[in-house]
Amino acid sequence: MHEPLPPRYAAAVEPAPNGRVKAAAPEAQPAPRAAPPPRFQTFSSLRYRDFRFLWVGTLFMSAGQLVQQVTLGWLVYDLTGSSVLLGLLQAVRAMPFLVVSPVAGVMVDRFDRRKMLMLLQVILTVTAMGMGVVVGSGAAQAWMVFVFGVITAASWAIMQPLRQTLVSKVVPRAELPNAVALASVAFNTIKVVGPALGGVLIGFFGASGNFFVQGAAYLGVLVSIGFMYVPPTEPSSHRASLWSNLKEGLAYAWRTPAISALLVAGLVPSILAMPYQSLMPVFAKDVLHMGPESLGLLLAAPGVGAMLFTLLLASFTHLIHRKGVVMLCAMGMMGVCLILFSRTTTLPMALLVLVGIGGCQILYNANNMTLLQLLIPDELLGRVMSIYMINQGFSPAGALFAGIGTQFFGAPTTIAIMGALVAVMAVLMACFNPEMRDAKG
Numbered sequence: 332m333h334e335p336l337p338p339r340y341a342a343a344v345e346p347a348p349n350g351r352v353k354a355a356a357p358e359a360q361p362a363p364r365a366a367p368p369p370r371f372q373t374f375s376s377l378r379y380r381d382f383r384f385l386w387v388g389t390l391f392m393s394a395g396q397l398v399q400q401v402t403l404g405w406l407v408y409d410l411t412g413s414s415v416l417l418g419l420l421q422a423v424r425a426m427p428f429l430v431v432s433p434v435a436g437v438m439v440d441r442f443d444r445r446k447m448l449m450l451l452q453v454i455l456t457v458t459a460m461g462m463g464v465v466v467g468s469g470a471a472q473a474w475m476v477f478v479f480g481v482i483t484a485a486s487w488a489i490m491q492p493l494r495q496t497l498v499s500k501v502v503p504r505a506e507l508p509n510a511v512a513l514a515s516v517a518f519n520t521i522k523v524v525g526p527a528l529g530g531v532l533i534g535f536f537g538a539s540g541n542f543f544v545q546g547a548a549y550l551g552v553l554v555s556i557g558f559m560y561v562p563p564t565e566p567s568s569h570r571a572s573l574w575s576n577l578k579e580g581l582a583y584a585w586r587t588p589a590i591s592a593l594l595v596a597g598l599v600p601s602i603l604a605m606p607y608q609s610l611m612p613v614f615a616k617d618v619l620h621m622g623p624e625s626l627g628l629l630l631a632a633p634g635v636g637a638m639l640f641t642l643l644l645a646s647f648t649h650l651i652h653r654k655g656v657v658m659l660c661a662m663g664m665m666g667v668c669l670i671l672f673s674r675t676t677t678l679p680m681a682l683l684v685l686v687g688i689g690g691c692q693i694l695y696n697a698n699n700m701t702l703l704q705l706l707i708p709d710e711l712l713g714r715v716m717s718i719y720m721i722n723q724g725f726s727p728a729g730a731l732f733a734g735i736g737t738q739f740f741g742a743p744t745t746i747a748i749m750g751a752l753v754a755v756m757a758v759l760m761a762c763f764n765p766e767m768r769d770a771k772g
Contacts (some may be wrong), residue, residue: 373646376510381501381559388555389494389517395459395548396487398532402541403480405533406466410473422727423477427485429724435489436717437576439496440710445561448493451486452556456549458482463542492716499704499712500562508654508701512645515697516638580714583707592767593703594719596662596760600692601722603752604665606729607672607688608633613742619678632682636689644697654698655768661694663757669750673743 376382407413407420438447462479465471502510532541584590608630615626644651651657668688675681700719707715736745761768 373642374513376502376506376513379502379506381561382498382510384555384559385494385497385501386513386517388552389514391548391551391555392490392494393518395455395545395552398541398548399459399483399545402533402538402545403476406471406538407473407476409538410471410476416473420477420480421730424480424484425724425727427481427488427724428720428722431485431488432492432717432720432724433577433581433714434573434717435720436492436580436714437573438489439493439713439717440576440580441573443563444493444497444500445556445559447489448497449553449556451490451493452549452553455483455486456546456553459542459546459549463539463546466542467537467539488717488720491720492713495700495704495716496709496712497561499709501559504705507704508651508697509645511701511704512641512697515641515693516645576714580711580718583711584715584718587706588764589706589766590703590715592760592764593699593706594715596658596764596767597699597719597722598725599662599753599756600665600695601726602729602732603749603756604669604692605726606733607669607746607749609730610733610737610742610746613737614681614746617741618676618743619681621678625678628678628682629685632685633689633692636686636691637693639686640690640693641697644694651698653769654702658695658698658702659757659761659768661691661698662760663754665691665695666750666752666754666757669753670747671750673745673747673750 377386403420403424407416458479462471462475465475498510498514499507532544536544584594611629612626615621615629619625665688668684668691672681672684672688675684703716703719704712733745733749736748740748
């Protein structure tokens, strides 16, 4: 199933002092040897076999996740008719990122990453199929949906830092920026069609059929993992306790100015920018005076922008050396675009600005993620990346802020305030965080 290991992975054989033969430790850098760079850089990291499997798995994984997101919301509302429970479901699905993520990072740095990935995929596949059986039999109740949501969200809280650490394991360091960008392409391509596809599938197969579709997508991920080779995790962290490992990761993030600045910066879009998406129904109905068909376009437009900008980023990322500057500029422009969006009164202009928001978001996220993976030592990568993933747990707080602001000031003013805060944060970080501003990759 696996190709022969590259020479850098194979342990050398040397004679021991007692005359026996012992295996020498593998080389410190586990990344595959860089192939000659192609003339066309957009898909350069896909030259590496194991990254191709990881990328295809990301495609299937994102499809299953987005279809699940649509299905769970539909099912809860269908069972209860309560919009309050819809909001509670989103909050419950965000909680594991606050609770599980820090511990997940320790697990990623201690245990075999490929085996962990396979185990998580088995859990996701079995739970999706099982939920499909329950819903199809008519026995589903609201509490079951919440339990399913917690299980899958907890799996994702471990899965995301795990998959991020695998990227740096299966491509050379020089290809890491391109690989991060292409991983974003896989996610955002599905993001454009995923919500609409989920709705269409509910119409054809019902909610139960969608759970089987999710299970099939997760099964595809499991197959792709089976063909991957991932270098083993260094055993150095195994000697300490889980608590000591966790404290070590937190201390490193706190004491390293560039890393702590990047982690704090990761909170800004989650809390101040991305909650604008929760206001799209209000904006479509009360500002643009249009129906649900326009809402679908508004929700898809940022995904289109993200997909276009990630392709550009993948093509020219080897020319971008001051990634910290690009990241902060993207954050500032995201704020400006949010302000412009708040002032739009026509659908074409709103869609154009939303494409820009999606593009700025992906430029920001991809450069932030690339810098973290380039700067963090491999033995601490899982722990620090899991701290970064905590920002997803704060998204309900941002949505709550946006909802309260809309209640008092209206959606346009609330979005304008959010955009102004994002732009101001970008300026402040550029002025007072030289480590992040000057970060290179």
